[in-house]
Amino acid sequence: MVTSLPKPSLETVSRKAIKENILTPRFYTTDFETAATMDLSAQETELQAMLAEMRADYNRHHFVRDESFNQSWDHITGEVRQAFIDYLERSCVSEFSGFLLFKELSRKLKDRSPLLAEMFSLMARDEARHAGFLNKAMGDFGCTMDLGYLTKNRVYTFFPIEWVIYTVYLSEKIGYWRYIIIYRHLEKHPENQFYPLFRMFESWCQDENRHGDIFKALLRSQPKLWQTWQSRLWSRFFLLTVFATHTLTVHERTEFYTVLGLDATQFDEDVIRKTNETAARAFPSVLDTDHPEFFQRLHTCSDLNLKMSDIDRTSQPKWLKTLRKLPFQLAIVGHLLRLYLIKPIDAEALRGTVR
Secondary structure, X not given: OOOOOOOOOOOOEEEOOXXXXXXXXXXXXXXXXXXXXXXXXXXXXXXHHHHHHHHHOOOOOOOOOOHHHOOOOOOOOHHHHHHHHHHHHHHHHHHHHHHHHHHHHHHHHOOOOHHHHHHHHHHHHHHHHHXXXXXXHHHHOOEEEOHHHHHHHOOEEEOOHHHHHHHHHHHHHHHHHHHHHHHHHHHXXXXXXXOHHHHHHHHHHHHHHHHHHHHHHHHHOOHHHOOOHHHHHHHHXXXXXXXXXXXXXXXXXXXXXXXXXOOHHHHHHHHHHHHHHHHOOOOOEEOOOOOOOHHHHHHHHHHHXXXXXXXXXXXXXXXXXXXXXXXXXXXXXXXXXXXXXXXXEEHHHHHHHHO
């Protein structure tokens, strides 16, 4: 049973919208007809086994707010407080976005693909649990997300189901590595665990990992997603997109990671390397994160993004801000293109070598 919360010392503000920019978590819709007709026979045994795990719901008792949450958090102030709220806010919106997509997939596939429908329903359950827990954490800091308002008023981006499979797989796996690296670090340095949410990260990352494994099975059930030359190009594209977004967002919140006792740059690199290694078990092609230009160019993109953030904080007219940011945006695109053209790693050959 969830423990009741004391009223925050600061007035609770219902946040109806997160500030929109290129790094903001998106809300997605997809081609439900194509999803309903996917042939899952090549991975049906694996999917049935994972469905049994999802039904068991091993984490159902892990997301309970205990007495450690029942205190004032006013001692967390300034940039650290704002960075943590931003972290909670983006995480909540991201989890809620996953909930809405999975819920709609489950509803649309109910009479067409019962296995997938139940799988998406159970994943929606997990995402809703995460989003709700994060929203209550935001309440401890004087603000909550109006999730009902977001549902009705956010713009939904259409992604083909193939793109959904690539991106959700990566989102879940990079989420796993983010959570587990923070959790293991704070196990060694409990003095930096400034909020009880971090104790939940081990259970949390189990959900992320399980969801990622489900999408890996979906990906490997569709030969066109890993046996074609196009799939090699798309794999690298989505890896680079996810990694660039991660680098930019992590370096926007360096104060948050500093308080945790983590170096933001090293944390970012560790998460990307681990996610890239994990993706090599599913994708036909992955990025060469050991290339000397790889992190150098990502860090340059982060520096350029921070300069654009400085421009956004000025009182100049919007048109002038847009004009001033254009050279930085073009430079970022140039660096990402150079990264994309770095010779990739053939993950299929790598798996064959391992076997």
